[in-house]
Amino acid sequence: MELINNLGLGFTTVLTFQNLTYSFFGVLLGTLIGVLPGLGPLVAIAVLLPFTFALDPVSSMIMLAGIFYGAQYGGSTTAILINLPGEASSIVTTLDGHEMAKQGHAGKALATAAIASFFAGCVATVIIGLFAPPLAKLAFQFGPAEYFSLMVCGLIVSVVLASGSLVKAFGMMVLGLLLGIIGTDSQTGLQRFTFGIPELADGLSVAAIAMGLFGLGEIIRNLESVKSGSMQVSKVTSLMPTRQDLKDIFQPMVRGTMLGSFLGVLPGGGALLASFAAYALEKKISATPEQFGKGAIAGVAAPEAANNAGAQTSFIPMLTLGIPSNPVMALMISALVIQGIEPGPAVISEHPELFWGIIASMWVGNLMLLVLNLPLVGLWVKLVSIPYKFLFPIVIIFACIGVYSMGNSAVAVATMAGFGVFGYILKKLECEAAPMILGFILGPMMEGHMQRALLIARGDVFTFFREPISAALLILAAVALGLVLLPSFQKTRSTALVDED
Known part of the structure; x- marks a missing residue:
């Protein structure tokens, strides 16, 4: 009854003209961002x-959330029609879509993607509503030691789940932690690495x-590999799947939803890892893997x-x-902090309408996406034909305006430009940037909790092992790190990377 x-309350909040408008704008913009290659929800947000x-x-938050999950819908359209995934998580969809x-089954593939996404979105929303409140109540039992251990565990898991070399992923995480040190120490008030x-x-x-x-890093990489010439767009006929089609996609859709819901919670997981994992699972258990x-x-359906x-x-x-479990959620945290809301377990009790x-906007947004996406297929394909030389300057201009307006600081714009070049170099070196951005976000928070825990314990470092929850999280982190160092795990990891490529 409490959940109902x-x-x-959620539907009362979202079913106002203002919030419905922002939800519509968010999912529409998210679909557009998902369709256009080289962009993504991270850049848009x-x-x-x-x-x-x-x-x-x-x-x-309703608008920003709509952009995020709307981009997952949009990326599949061009992946199916022109073999060009607008979003990284739609790469797997190109294989069969x-x-x-x-x-000649473009319509069937588009309908399958839309139905699977709608079903998964509805189920995932139920999961959030059921499991988030108990998790928030558990979080009230957390002290500084538990939060520190939780963040250590999260960073280790993000390294374990990152693609590519384990050494590179660990190095990126450490680099993120070092970048997070820059600024003023919250305990001593001393400035660190500010260089005046x-x-x-x-x-x-x-x-x-x-x-x-x-x-910017992705834009630079796209400019290097952009191709000229017209794209061959597959003709879309019937968008209505048959009863047999619905029967064929039901179980893969359910398995993909369950697997994606679990991986989405993990640090370093999210949509990209979920889509690859779901595809690999379906291929492994299928009676006809050769198809x-x-x-x-x-x-x-599954990815x-x-x-x-x-x-x-x-x-x-x-x-x-x-x-944050991924870089987009890191920006969501920034959006909440800017609005004067501290992310954490108190959000549910202090800001229930938020x-x-x-949660309610996700149901509404997913319904909007189902109604919008299929009729607008022609429009999305035409947008892809816009020459990239006209598209990327607009993105860069908006990015510069956005960064500068946040603090009226030219240093922030220079920072963005510098990390744009750095991001391009990371792509060339095949280093994944996600562990770095998570380390950058979690590093200062982890340091603050560690300092408070040690102050309470009067410098006793064993306080992290005396608290049961803290000790369990550290053990979990150690087990995850130990597993990934096993030769058998590394062999599996390498095989998965070859399959992904």
């Missing part, structure tokens, strides 16, 4: 972050770093369900624990 009352200052917290399109630059007293801007690494890569409908579910359940640790409003 809370959902009633970072660019729009300064423009949400004037909105109330509920409206701004575009093959279906070449065989006043703008660095508050540390580096997470929006500037995120836009540089994931936005995968040749137009298997399960190869579209599309997984990436949408993973995108939405990643809100659970962000809202209840104040811990928490339940976001």
Whole structure:
């Protein structure tokens, strides 16, 4: 009954003209961002972050959330029709989705992606509503030692789940922790690594770093590999799946939803990992694995369900624990802090209209996406034909305006430019930037909790092992690190990377 009352509050909050408008704008913009290659929800949220200052917290978070999960929908459209994934999490969809399109089943593939995404979005929203409140109540039992251990565990898991070399992923995490040190020590008030630059007293801007690494870095890489010429767009016929099609996609859709919902909560997980994992699972358990890569409908349903579910359940640790599971959630935390709201377990009790409003908006947003996406397929494909030489300057201009307006600081713009070049170099070196941005976000928080825990314990470092929850989290981190160092695990990891490529 309590859940029903809370959902009633959420729908009362979201079903106002203002919030419905922002939800519609968010999912529409998210779909557009997902369709256009080289962009993504991270860039869009970072660019729009300064423009949400004037909105109330509920409206701004509803719009930003819509952009995030809307991008998961949009990326599949061009992945199926022109073999060009607009979003990284839609890469797997090209394997069978575009093959279906070449065989004359583009409409069936698009309908499968839309139905799977809608189903996963609805189920993931239920999961958030059921599991987030108990997790928030558990978080009230956490002290500084428990939070420190939780963040250590989160960083280790993000390294374990990162693609590529383990050494590179660990190095990126350490680099993020070092970048997070820049600024003023909260305990002593001393400035560290500011080099006499006043703008660095508050540390580096997470929006500037995120836009540089994931936005400008990706633009530079795209400029290097952009292709000219017209794209061959598959013809879309019937969008209505048959009863047999629905039967064929049901179980893959359910498995993808469950797997994506779980991986979305993990640090370093999210939509990208969920889509690859769901595809690998379906191929492994299928009675006809040889059909995968040749137009298997399960190869579209499972990853599309997984990436949408993973995108939405990643809100659970962000809202209840104040811990981002991926770079987009790190920006969401920044958006809440800017609005004067401290992310963590108190959000549900102190701002129930915000928490339940976001959950209800996911149902509304997913319905909007289902109604919008299929009729607008032609429009999305035409947008992809816009020459990239016209598209990327607009993105860069908005990025510069957004970063500068956050603090009226030219240093932030220079930071974004520097990390844009750095992001391009990381791509060349095959280093994943996600562990770095998570280390940058969690590092200062982890340091603060460690200092408070040691102050309470009068410098006794064994306090982290005396508290049961803290000790369990540290043991979990050690086990995860131990597993990834095993030769058998590293062999599996290498095999997965070869399959992914």
